Amino acid sequence: MDWIQSWKDTLFLLLDDVPVSLRPIVASIAIDGTSATTIIMDSKSEEPLSRPFLYNESCPDALPLVKSIAPTNHTVCSGSSTLCKLVAWWNSYDSSKESVVLLHQADWLLWLLHGKLGVSDYNNALKVGYDPEMDSYPSWLLSQPYSHLLPSVQDPGTKIECMKEDIRTQFDWITYIVKLHEHDGLGDLLLMCPFTLSGYPKDCLICTGTTDSIAAFLAARATQPGKAVTSLGSTLAIKLLSIRRVEDARFGVYSHRLGDKWLVGGASNTGGAVLRQLFTDEQLEKLSEQINPLEASPLDYYPLQAVGERFPVADPKMEPRLHPRPANDVEYLHGILESIARIEAKGYNLLKDLGANPVEEVITSGGGSKNEKWTKIRERVLGLPVCRANQTEAAYGAALLAMKGACGNTTSD
Numbered sequence: 001m002d003w004i005q006s007w008k009d010t011l012f013l014l015l016d017d018v019p020v021s022l023r024p025i026v027a028s029i030a031i032d033g034t035s036a037t038t039i040i041m042d043s044k045s046e047e048p049l050s051r052p053f054l055y056n057e058s059c060p061d062a063l064p065l066v067k068s069i070a071p072t073n074h075t076v077c078s079g080s081s082t083l084c085k086l087v088a089w090w091n092s093y094d095s096s097k098e099s100v101v102l103l104h105q106a107d108w109l110l111w112l113l114h115g116k117l118g119v120s121d122y123n124n125a126l127k128v129g130y131d132p133e134m135d136s137y138p139s140w141l142l143s144q145p146y147s148h149l150l151p152s153v154q155d156p157g158t159k160i161e162c163m164k165e166d167i168r169t170q171f172d173w174i175t176y177i178v179k180l181h182e183h184d185g186l187g188d189l190l191l192m193c194p195f196t197l198s199g200y201p202k203d204c205l206i207c208t209g210t211t212d213s214i215a216a217f218l219a220a221r222a223t224q225p226g227k228a229v230t231s232l233g234s235t236l237a238i239k240l241l242s243i244r245r246v247e248d249a250r251f252g253v254y255s256h257r258l259g260d261k262w263l264v265g266g267a268s269n270t271g272g273a274v275l276r277q278l279f280t281d282e283q284l285e286k287l288s289e290q291i292n293p294l295e296a297s298p299l300d301y302y303p304l305q306a307v308g309e310r311f312p313v314a315d316p317k318m319e320p321r322l323h324p325r326p327a328n329d330v331e332y333l334h335g336i337l338e339s340i341a342r343i344e345a346k347g348y349n350l351l352k353d354l355g356a357n358p359v360e361e362v363i364t365s366g367g368g369s370k371n372e373k374w375t376k377i378r379e380r381v382l383g384l385p386v387c388r389a390n391q392t393e394a395a396y397g398a399a400l401l402a403m404k405g406a407c408g409n410t411t412s413d
Contacts (some may be wrong), residue, residue: 003052004039011109015171015200023171024198028205028406029113030157032215032398033106035267036127038085040149041108043117045100045216052105056080056235056269058308058316059088069140071105075127077208078251079316080308082128083141090146097118102128102149104211114161116205119156123256132257133245138413156210157401163204173200207405213237215397216365217263220389225261226360230344230378232250232368238347239263242356251350252311262289264356266311266347270340272368274303274322279333284371290330291337299326299335302343312347337374341381348382361385365392 011031042049053059053175058079071074076083086102087215101117104124111117122132130153136148154160195301212216217239228240244257256263282291285408302309302322326332339383347357362384364394369373369388379386391397 003050003054007105007109008112009073010402011112012170016216018171020199021200024103025202026200026204027219028159028207028402029110029157029163030105030207030405031109031209032212032394033109033124033209034126035079035104035105035211035213036082036085037105038082038084038092039105039108041101041103041117043101045223046117049093049100051091053085055267056308057085057308059075059084060316062087062091065091069144070129071140073101073247073249074129075247075249076129078127078252078314080310081160081249081383082125086128086146086149090149090403092116097146100149102151104151106111106211107151108158110206110209113167114147114162115164116161118151119208120153120157121210122153123154123156123214125151125208125254125256132255147394154208156208156214157404158208159405160206160345161204163200163206164290166205167200168200168202205402205405207402209398211256212394212403213239213265213267214263214390215390215394215401216402217241217258218397220363220365221361221391222396225357225364228348228359228361229363229365231366231394232364232374233366233394234273234276236340236344236347237265237267238344238351239265239347240351240356240359242351244355244357246351246354248354251354252309252312253351253354254315263349264354267298268311268343269309269349270303272366273305274320275333275336277305278289278322278336279329283329284333285379287330287333288371288373289338291373291377293373293380296380297335297338299324299330299331299339301335301339303336303339310352312343334377335369338381341374341378344378345382359384364385364387365389365394367392 037055038053040049060079062084063079065087080353131138214229217229220229222229225241225243231237242264243263246264247254252266302321307319308316309318311321351357369392373387
């Protein structure tokens with residue numbers, strides 16, 4: 001898969017999908033992307049120097065070196081951290097590295113629109129070592145030979161530049177006005193006159209983005225400590241609003257800054273992508289209807305797409321466990337859904353044990369939030385009230401950040 005071209009094509013398709021009537025009133029744009037998806041660029045040629053490192057890729061060979069420079073159990077001390085990916089690339093690339101810059105997925109997509117290379121946000125930059133509490137890169141990181149690759153960091157939802165003119169004009173709309181004229185008394189003449197309708201405005205702002213799970217949290221509008229958001233997308237990500245910052249790389253736990261509070265959480269490799277490997281959407285819907293969510297499943301699985309887990313245990317060698325498979329697919333799906341719920345519960349219990357605020361309520365976003373039977377299973381396993389967010393798409397959270405950039409207000413407003 002050519003991920004770079006795929007992401008670029010998707011971005012421009014989305015921009016083209018915005019109705020022509022709405023394009024002139026789009027004030028600002030922000031993008032959320034997967035955390036720790038890493039792109040190494042040459043700032044002169046503006047071309048990537050390798051294939052992108054995906055969010056769930058692990059670079060275990062770089063981990064000992066990262067652990068030797070970072071504080072004990074720091075967020076970067078995980079094989080899938082952005083810093084491990086940077087170190088792995090640095091040690092394998094033999095050509096000149098002077099004009100190189102590191103970008104995260106959201107950074108790169110936004111760069112295509114604003115053209116200012118090397119700008120990130122403090123949510124995406126967390127896993128490369130940025131300290132959101134000090135609001136700077138730490139000295140142990142800046143002293144490394146690859147520190148010049150690090151992007152500049154802004155608050156999420158900060159104005160960067162207006163949309164590039166060559167990009168903006170791609171989405172102008174050309175129509176034709178038909179005019180009817182009498183021609184020298186010899187009859188009527190039809191004239192087709194081209195008329196260009198403006199697309200996106202010249203002052204359309206491009207703003208710094210965030211990670212997908214942070215955007216999902218913002219979309220859910222959880223504002224009080226103890227409120228949590230579980231994002232049930234292709235993977236399982238949990239975020240808990242806490243007054244205390246908690247980090248421990250041994251368990252894949254890290255904290256993002258959100259105003260004067262902290263979003264404590266982690267992202268597992270389990271989730272909806274595993275379900276899609278086994279069932280179609282139609283099968284998932286029909287089988288789910290037959291599940292009794294009040295009964296516990298005796299099946300004990302650890303559903304993963306491939307080898308490796310990030311949270312609530314950071315184990316790059318963990319094997320998927322999806323057997324034994326019963327003959328009845330309803331029982332099989334029940335077992336998988338309940339096993340994912342157990343992983344979620346283990347995650348929230350771990351956050352509490354490490355010092356975060358106890359979770360009081362779980363709001364659900366992502367595609368999995370639509371499955372009512374799964375919601376009831378999770379309520380039973382978690383022992384907590386679980387509800388669906390009014391806005392379940394992370395893109396809504398990114399739109400809130402774009403509005404912040406346009407209006408200059410705070411995320412909580």
